[in-house]
Ligand SMILES: O=C(O)CCC(=O)C(=O)O
């Protein structure tokens with residue numbers, strides 16, 4: 001998914017790529033500041049307004065239908081994309097706040113892996129460290145400054161380890177340049193994986209990597225959300241989840257999630273934080289994608305044929321007017337919540353839960 005795809009001239013010309021370019025953020029530079037270039041959103045499907053109209057008079061736009069099932073709120077389907085389900089506002093604001101907290105505190109904790117593992121190894125308590133203004137330092141440099149010259153084994157790289165320190169000060173010596181602030185690392189957090197760990201380099205699940213089970217509350221939620229898209233009489237088994245973190249200008253390129261064994265089982269995908277545009281293409285990148293808004297609390301299910309459809313997120317709206325996070329702002333109102341609020345004001349989090357086998 002995140003593997004860098006060689007961008008050839010040909011791939012630049014596909015219908016999916018054209019849509020990505022249409023919606024991604026571009027800036028106009030004025031003398032004073034960078035201003036996002038206006039984008040035509042008239043073709044973006046808005047399931048919130050579809051829900052409002054449907055609740056009001058049962059009316060639906062052409063190509064959209066409501067699923068007939070005993071779920072506690074309306075679920076919409078796209079006639080052109082069988083197996084795709086959209087549940088607008090599926091999560092209460094309280095639940096959204098809880099999953100934002102978990103996504104920033106417990107989900108990136110080892111043994112769960114994050115994009116930072118490859119460079120820094122496992123990092124504990126990144127969110128707390130970022131809020132305390134801590135700095136991640138290569139411990140080797142800490143040791144060197146305390147050791148006498150004679151004991152320093154220059155080849156002993158195995159002792160080097162990244163550790164949080166209060167601040168960069170004199171005691172860390174001249175090698176202290178190998179450091180990164182925790183707040184920068186938090187901004188650069190792009191994904192964490194829960195349950196069975198996904199190995200991005202091999203693009204498969206590596207069952208031998210140490211892992212914890214997906215937290216029970218998340219499992220229960222995923223089972224409840226997945227039920228309308230499950231084959232009759234079967235219960236969804238959440239075995240792995242990917243948490244995606246998006247800041248301004250971050251996007252998720254068009255991809256397929258094809259490493260799970262049974263595509264009749266849905267992927268349950270929850271949106272938190274700033275509004276985004278989601279592109280749902282067809283089985284080929286040449287198929288023109290459908291664009292839709294994803295807001296905090298929306299849940300999307302992709303099962304069956306929809307599992308074979310290219311999809312991606314070309315745009316996040318992080319400005320106050322378009323991010324639409326005011327319900328979260330009201331709930332994150334305590335002093336302890338300020339750090340979550342500061343993060344989510346300019347970010348989006350997506351948790352997508354999968355049955356692997
Ligand atoms: O962020 C999203 O809404 C989609 C995420 C996704 O497609 C993925 O992680 O595979």
Ligand SMILES: [Fe+2]
Pocket residue numbers: 255256257311
């Ligand atoms: Fe995906």
